[in-house]
Amino acid sequence: AEKVSLRLKWLAQAQFAGFYVAKAKGFYDQGGLDLTINPGGPNLNVETLVASGNDTFGLAGGTETVLLAREKGLPLVCIGVTVQTTPFTYVAYKDSGITQVKDFAGKKVATWFTGTQYTLYSMLASAGMKQGDLTIVPQSGSMAPFVEKQFDVAAATYYNELNVLKAQGLGDRLTLIKPDDYGVIVQQDTVLVSEKYRNEKPQQVQAFMNATIKGWKYALQNKKEAIDIVMAASPSLNRAHQEAMLDEFEKLVKAGKGTTDGILAIDLPTVEKMQAQLVGYKALKAPADLSKAYDPSFWTQVPATDKKF
Amino acid sequence: MVAKRKLSASPVVPVVLSVIVLLAVWEGAILLFRIPPFVLPSLGAIVQHAFTDTGRLMAALLATLGEALGGYALGSVLGLLVAVVLLLAPPLERVVMPLAVAVNAVPTVAYAPLFLIWFGLGAASKIALVALAVGFTMLVNALHGLKQADLAAVNLMRSFGAGPLKIVWRLRLPVAMPSVVTALRIGVPRSMIVAIVGEMLGAYAGLGRMIYESTQQVDLLSVWSAVLVASVASMVFYGVLVWIDQKLVWWR
Amino acid sequence: MSSPTQRMLRSPVLAFVGLAIVWEIAVHAFAPSPRYLPALSAIAQDAWSVWPQLMRGFGRTLLETVLGFAMGAVFGCLCGTVFTYSRWMERSVFPLFVVSQTVPVVAFGALIVIWFGNSLLAKVMTAFFLTFFPVTVNTLRGLKSCDPQRIALMKSFGAGRLVMFFKLAVPSALPQIMVGLRVAIGLSLIGSVVGEWFGETVGLGVMLMEAMNADLVLRLWVVMFACGLMGALLYGLLTFVERRLVWWRSES
Amino acid sequence: MKFMPHEVMPPAAGTPAPPMLELVNVWKRFGDGQAQTVAVSGVDLRIAKSEFVTLVGPSGCGKSTLFNMIAGLLPPDDDGSLLFGGAPQRDGQLLGKVSFMPQRDLLFPWRTVLDNAILALEVEGVPRKEARDRARAMLPEFGLAGFADHYPHQLSGGMRQRVALMRTFLFERDLLLLDEPFGALDALTRSRMQHWLLEIWARHRRTVLFITHDIDEAIVLGDRVLVMTARPGTVKSETVVDLPRPRDPSIVLSPEFIGLKQRLLAEIEEESRKTFAQEERAS
Amino acid sequence: MKFMPHEVMPPAAGTPAPPMLELVNVWKRFGDGQAQTVAVSGVDLRIAKSEFVTLVGPSGCGKSTLFNMIAGLLPPDDDGSLLFGGAPQRDGQLLGKVSFMPQRDLLFPWRTVLDNAILALEVEGVPRKEARDRARAMLPEFGLAGFADHYPHQLSGGMRQRVALMRTFLFERDLLLLDEPFGALDALTRSRMQHWLLEIWARHRRTVLFITHDIDEAIVLGDRVLVMTARPGTVKSETVVDLPRPRDPSIVLSPEFIGLKQRLLAEIEEESRKTFAQEERAS
Numbered sequence A: 001a002e003k004v005s006l007r008l009k010w011l012a013q014a015q016f017a018g019f020y021v022a023k024a025k026g027f028y029d030q031g032g033l034d035l036t037i038n039p040g041g042p043n044l045n046v047e048t049l050v051a052s053g054n055d056t057f058g059l060a061g062g063t064e065t066v067l068l069a070r071e072k073g074l075p076l077v078c079i080g081v082t083v084q085t086t087p088f089t090y091v092a093y094k095d096s097g098i099t100q101v102k103d104f105a106g107k108k109v110a111t112w113f114t115g116t117q118y119t120l121y122s123m124l125a126s127a128g129m130k131q132g133d134l135t136i137v138p139q140s141g142s143m144a145p146f147v148e149k150q151f152d153v154a155a156a157t158y159y160n161e162l163n164v165l166k167a168q169g170l171g172d173r174l175t176l177i178k179p180d181d182y183g184v185i186v187q188q189d190t191v192l193v194s195e196k197y198r199n200e201k202p203q204q205v206q207a208f209m210n211a212t213i214k215g216w217k218y219a220l221q222n223k224k225e226a227i228d229i230v231m232a233a234s235p236s237l238n239r240a241h242q243e244a245m246l247d248e249f250e251k252l253v254k255a256g257k258g259t260t261d262g263i264l265a266i267d268l269p270t271v272e273k274m275q276a277q278l279v280g281y282k283a284l285k286a287p288a289d290l291s292k293a294y295d296p297s298f299w300t301q302v303p304a305t306d307k308k309f
Numbered sequence B: 001m002v003a004k005r006k007l008s009a010s011p012v013v014p015v016v017l018s019v020i021v022l023l024a025v026w027e028g029a030i031l032l033f034r035i036p037p038f039v040l041p042s043l044g045a046i047v048q049h050a051f052t053d054t055g056r057l058m059a060a061l062l063a064t065l066g067e068a069l070g071g072y073a074l075g076s077v078l079g080l081l082v083a084v085v086l087l088l089a090p091p092l093e094r095v096v097m098p099l100a101v102a103v104n105a106v107p108t109v110a111y112a113p114l115f116l117i118w119f120g121l122g123a124a125s126k127i128a129l130v131a132l133a134v135g136f137t138m139l140v141n142a143l144h145g146l147k148q149a150d151l152a153a154v155n156l157m158r159s160f161g162a163g164p165l166k167i168v169w170r171l172r173l174p175v176a177m178p179s180v181v182t183a184l185r186i187g188v189p190r191s192m193i194v195a196i197v198g199e200m201l202g203a204y205a206g207l208g209r210m211i212y213e214s215t216q217q218v219d220l221l222s223v224w225s226a227v228l229v230a231s232v233a234s235m236v237f238y239g240v241l242v243w244i245d246q247k248l249v250w251w252r
Numbered sequence C: 001m002s003s004p005t006q007r008m009l010r011s012p013v014l015a016f017v018g019l020a021i022v023w024e025i026a027v028h029a030f031a032p033s034p035r036y037l038p039a040l041s042a043i044a045q046d047a048w049s050v051w052p053q054l055m056r057g058f059g060r061t062l063l064e065t066v067l068g069f070a071m072g073a074v075f076g077c078l079c080g081t082v083f084t085y086s087r088w089m090e091r092s093v094f095p096l097f098v099v100s101q102t103v104p105v106v107a108f109g110a111l112i113v114i115w116f117g118n119s120l121l122a123k124v125m126t127a128f129f130l131t132f133f134p135v136t137v138n139t140l141r142g143l144k145s146c147d148p149q150r151i152a153l154m155k156s157f158g159a160g161r162l163v164m165f166f167k168l169a170v171p172s173a174l175p176q177i178m179v180g181l182r183v184a185i186g187l188s189l190i191g192s193v194v195g196e197w198f199g200e201t202v203g204l205g206v207m208l209m210e211a212m213n214a215d216l217v218l219r220l221w222v223v224m225f226a227c228g229l230m231g232a233l234l235y236g237l238l239t240f241v242e243r244r245l246v247w248w249r250s251e252s
Numbered sequence D, E: 001m002k003f004m005p006h007e008v009m010p011p012a013a014g015t016p017a018p019p020m021l022e023l024v025n026v027w028k029r030f031g032d033g034q035a036q037t038v039a040v041s042g043v044d045l046r047i048a049k050s051e052f053v054t055l056v057g058p059s060g061c062g063k064s065t066l067f068n069m070i071a072g073l074l075p076p077d078d079d080g081s082l083l084f085g086g087a088p089q090r091d092g093q094l095l096g097k098v099s100f101m102p103q104r105d106l107l108f109p110w111r112t113v114l115d116n117a118i119l120a121l122e123v124e125g126v127p128r129k130e131a132r133d134r135a136r137a138m139l140p141e142f143g144l145a146g147f148a149d150h151y152p153h154q155l156s157g158g159m160r161q162r163v164a165l166m167r168t169f170l171f172e173r174d175l176l177l178l179d180e181p182f183g184a185l186d187a188l189t190r191s192r193m194q195h196w197l198l199e200i201w202a203r204h205r206r207t208v209l210f211i212t213h214d215i216d217e218a219i220v221l222g223d224r225v226l227v228m229t230a231r232p233g234t235v236k237s238e239t240v241v242d243l244p245r246p247r248d249p250s251i252v253l254s255p256e257f258i259g260l261k262q263r264l265l266a267e268i269e270e271e272s273r274k275t276f277a278q279e280e281r282a283s
């Protein structure tokens, strides 16, 4: 069997259930792959590890990060996208009266500056606002400052931060201001491989793709077992938190093309739109050739029965 | 001949030489092992990037340096004060030292979330983190130094009717000076690092924030140049300290 | 001289128990938000709920810490020695040590993984990286502060460098070296915890990251207590060794 | 000159002065069990105000230990008591009331000669400038002129001792405890210092307790000479020196002096021999 | 006894032994410019093999400095030279060839009495057990029986000095340099140690250079007594002591002895007075 590894963007959790399930169920073994799953962490750059050949595959940042990485000269290709819609939203307390982007004016709005800020900029632009109309502050991993009401608005992923807020009993006191409602979509959790590996070992890449998609489908159809598998990988996790995470994540995986075309589909038109926005904010110098950055050929090869519900 | 001699005797020469060796190894490794720039960029590229992005880097540096210096000063003074207090009250030492040890053993990064809650995302939380890290090193070193005084000399001071504070001031502190300076030296790089790590976990400004965000956006040159700036700043900080130390060698 | 009860009363254990009781009562009386200060009993409960994982993580982190510390201690003592006896080495290499300490390891997770893989070694190296510097500095200070008149005496006996080193320099420097080790043990723990953020699956660092990510305040406290306990244990062990090793009274 | 049982109070300088210092059954033991050293055993002693008492005894007999207890630095064992001006003293109450010169010079290596000399004054709170001026004026008398700004490591053994001596004299207290203050000095410097000390004593009538190994010195200086026994040290005898004052250096040639000296020498030698005998048996 | 200009080689112990140690125009200056102290100036000196030479001089005149140079611990200034067995010595070549006892005892606080005593033996590579056995056997003679396992801080001043002395004696070299070795000892212990030293000297014919402030000691022990001048120290005079050996303690009462003593005392006092005069002028 071919020894390969997958680098995740974060520690083992339900966000990566598909991969853990595929491994536990032997889908990778069946495809002739001896896969090791390596967790990620803060300041651990998945793109670098995959581009340098240290890890074979990577589950990395958003569709925009692929473009940013390629512009910096990292020879990476995206072969699938897990999350088919923007996985995060902006949240505000109901009693603050904020219900839409226009209400951000004069408020303190927190966002991650990990690429997420461009989504906010685009939302503001689509509402006809300038960045100077509000105070934008950087947000950290913790939701504590928002809970302490140090910010009026903060970003939250559906599958993690929002659940954290809900777990603290804030669920029904929040208003969500979703990027998708403003026509801003940034898909995330891209599956990456280096150009070199893709060119030299296309069969292995295909096998990886097949197994992964099978794993995700199995995970979403057997969520309890999937959580068991994830918990086995990292027993100190909080089970309730993981269950909530998988529930939310399922929606993101099945959103948009995830249902119409199948799991891990690459939604190029949306990516192109997102790219135009990044170029507009000078985050990217120029539009790139998307066909080089995104290679849907492996996904296409996967039998439809495996990728569709 | 004279000029040559002076040059070889100057303390600058070995430093420059070793820095040159370091650079040569760095650039040589890149060429020899064909290390791609996203793993290890050439130093030239990093410096160049630093110069094109001076504004952002300097603003970040200023924020970090402020936190580091503030925490360093606060931690050093507090560490020394606590050391003196513990020295004067040995029963307190038996309780406080294990507590201080336990508190210090908890990684700074583990407190960071709590400190961010307690002191907010601004400079205060980072200053507190740095003060804690630097303060402990000072506490351990200073307490050791203060206890180094010859018991017979302490007795002499007592025979003059000197109270514990006078003994500390005129005997124990001078004896502890080398230990205190050692702590000050170890504290310099620590203060910068802790400030940076604190910023990575939540901050409005600073090199740590820049490093974290640039990593996430695969802007690795920005990461390297921020680290370079942090290192250079620490070195300057350290150099100033060594200079002051050498100016104050009267007790040796 | 003192009965077991008296010793109990004077030992820090009682103070800690008292502190714990005050904590618990205060939390129940003032009911602050658990984000600021949770009840001790709640923390204990949470610890119990993850007991096996906690124990496993504790063991793993302990292993990394001890290995990293051992490497750092040996390396630091060696370097401190080399720097003491080779002024040239001190002037050329020591500044690089300072530079190395100004580099935030946390920023280079990817490099650590590339160099040392996803192995135990990676964590040991991060722990090592933080440990060797304070040991080096303290060894250097200790060896240099050796009484020149005693050196002269040994010379008059015809003592060679090696004899001088083991019979005079090392015992003179030992107290200061122990101080370096005491500072280093805490740093080693920090190093291994941070090292676990680079793709590890077991350990207190992993649990810490998970707790931060899911905003599990109680778990955060559990990990902090575990780290504090480990640090205090290792520190206590070191102090015990020190008492065995440095029993004499200073006579400067 | 006559011998007296040491329970009897000697008539110091003729007048019946009240005892300034009184030791009643003072003990000091170090360590316990097998390894116990009894340094001082059952010392009874009365020193009158303005008396000059010299203390001699074999090396290691407990003289310095006794001094440390009188200076308040070392608590005596619970058996006995120590009275100062009639009042029993506990827990270092004597600290700051006695000018004490320890056997080791204990100069601070980071202070110059001048600053070492004014240490006690600084502790008392005398302004530094004034203290320095006072010390500077004394330097020539101590043969230290021109060395004000030297550091201890730049001094000879005898010079260090003289700095320690200056430091003690500048700390003006009614009771002076001097532990072999002139041990490292040559004959003339020594006699100069002795002269100086006697002058101070005569002028200010400070009470002096003085340890020495030099019997001549003990007799020339003292109103009384105490001989201590070998360890466990106690007071073996008290000899009143009734030679007239001021005593000229030539007094050492007088028959009274020589008689006294021989007697004292014999006593010390007896004790000293005991130490070696004891130890030869012990080994 | 007679005075000799110090260029002339004294007939040591009757036989024309070759000079074991020769100092030619040796200088030592500390510091420069205004703050310069000339510690030793133009010393010329020849010590024959097996000679016992005592050195006296006012405190601070440069005796210890001279010793440090002879022991190879301090390089003499470039002006002169130092020959050992006829060969000029440079850069500490003498280290390890001379048994040197410094003025301060310099005991190691982490070593027991026994282990401090065997320090030099250990340096030489003598097995520890053997070294300890040899040292243990000497303890009673030094009045230290029962103190083998004590640490230096548990000793009296004189006991410390005796440990340092043992350490020096155990380091058996042809040339012994002793810097006030008996300064802190009482009369009997002192004369015991003197006796012991003379015995060693007589038995092994080691060459001894001996600093003391006690003129009696200088005369009783020495073949020759060197008097040093006040700082800048140089050799003022050399006096051959032709009293018969072995010398009984009662020799101090002999008229020759007294005459010699008076002459030497006068010389030292003249020098000592100079120091104070100089300094009074300087201030």
Ligand SMILES: Nc1ncnc2c1ncn2[C@@H]1O[C@H](COP(=O)(O)OP(=O)(O)OP(=O)(O)O)[C@@H](O)[C@H]1O
Pocket: D030, D031, D037, D038, D039, D057, D058, D059, D060, D061, D062, D063, D064, D065, D066, D103, D231, E153, E154, E155, E156, E157, E158, E159, E184
């Ligand atoms: N801290 C201590 N622990 C144990 N024994 C001690 C301690 N201090 C002193 N001693 C012992 O007490 C005895 C008396 O010591 P002390 O210093 O009083 O003698 P001394 O009369 O001053 O002698 P010297 O004339 O040599 O200075 C010695 O045998 C010494 O070993």
Ligand SMILES: Nc1ncnc2c1ncn2[C@@H]1O[C@H](COP(=O)(O)OP(=O)(O)OP(=O)(O)O)[C@@H](O)[C@H]1O
Pocket: D153, D154, D155, D156, D157, D158, D159, D184, E030, E031, E037, E038, E039, E057, E058, E059, E060, E061, E062, E063, E064, E065, E066, E103, E231
């Ligand atoms: N390291 C030094 N730096 C400056 N001056 C020094 C140094 N060492 C000694 N001296 C000076 O040299 C002179 C001679 O000192 P030395 O120790 O040789 O005297 P000594 O004859 O041994 O006196 P003593 O009998 O008091 O021990 C002194 O004036 C001293 O101040």
Ligand SMILES: Cc1ncc(C[n+]2csc(CCO)c2C)c(N)n1
Pocket: A042, A112, A114, A116, A139, A140, A141, A142, A157, A160, B200, B201, C213
């Ligand atoms: C796209 C995206 N950006 C940031 C976060 C938030 N976040 C989660 S962990 C972490 C690091 C903390 O050290 C941060 C900032 C997110 N969830 N998704």
Ligand SMILES: [Mg+2]
Pocket: D063, D064, D065, D103, D179, E156, E157, E158
């Ligand atoms: Mg004594």
Ligand SMILES: [Mg+2]
Pocket: D156, D157, D158, E063, E064, E065, E103, E179
């Ligand atoms: Mg001397």
